[in-house]
């Protein structure tokens with residue numbers, strides 16, 4: 001069978017968005033820049049390396065859970081669905097689903113254009129029976145996705161606990177958008193990282209090889225290279241820790257020295273130890289996540305975890321009587 005061409009839809013944020021959000025973020029106190037800007041081609045490649053690290057249990061644990069859950073999952077979802085993968089990246093996990101679920105179509109959605117194109121083209125080649133679409137969008141600002149047959153049973157797949165990178169209120173909004181996309185009876189299959197001993201969490205975001213530090217500093221590489229700023233990534237330290245009050249890992253970039261950096265004609269002074277908050281990664285109990293999903297109109301249909309309770313994969317179903325914010 002001949003591979004299908006990938007239908008491509010491009011609405012990814014460009015340099016103007018980066019410039020605006022960086023200037024806004026550096027003008028605030030405390031300073032913060034959205035984590036979505038980690039993911040240019042280099043940042044996505046660094047994230048792929050993180051997924052292979054011994055300290056970063058999430059990716060391999062989720063894979064194992066999915067493998068174990070598959071027979072039950074196929075029974076619950078049925079065949080002929082339209083599978084929509086949010087944050088498709090390297091799309092490794094979805095292969096498991098494609099092979100067992102045999103969906104009628106696949107839509108890969110990601111903010112990183114080069115990665116998305118490469119991964120969907122590979123899927124189209126490897127699964128010639130599958131209709132493959134690619135939508136390059138920043139789904140944190142709404143889910144405008146073409147190619148969605150209104151009558152299809154839609155299953156959104158959001159692996160990797162990327163939901164944890166949204167503040168709870170934004171996570172509810174995003175899931176409500178997903179609910180509108182999949183419609184009543186539609187599904188969301190989602191990976192959710194669980195609360196666990198602090199030592200395990202801190203190690204996962206402070207790996208010995210320094211890949212997470214390089215990933216964090218990639219934001220500064222982008223600001224320097226794409227915005228022409230005179231910022232030196234080596235003048236900032238990677239700082240990541242679990243904040244138990246908020247139930248989240250926080251990542252920051254902390255200035256080693258007193259310095260002024262110039263971005264798009266604006267000057268920003270840093271005192272030594274002054275930081276930029278770059279990412280939150282929320283951790284949930286299964287019960288806490290049920291409540292969050294419920295606020296978006298989803299109910300937990302099934303929850304699978306590993307033997308050490310590190311991670312969960314949850315099948316959520318969108319209901320008719322949903323109260324959608």
Ligand code: AVI
Nearest residue numbers: 050160161162165205212281
């Ligand atoms: C993509 N996301 C779920 C990762 C996380 O664990 O929050 C991003 C990451 N940040 C540092 N390491 C990995």
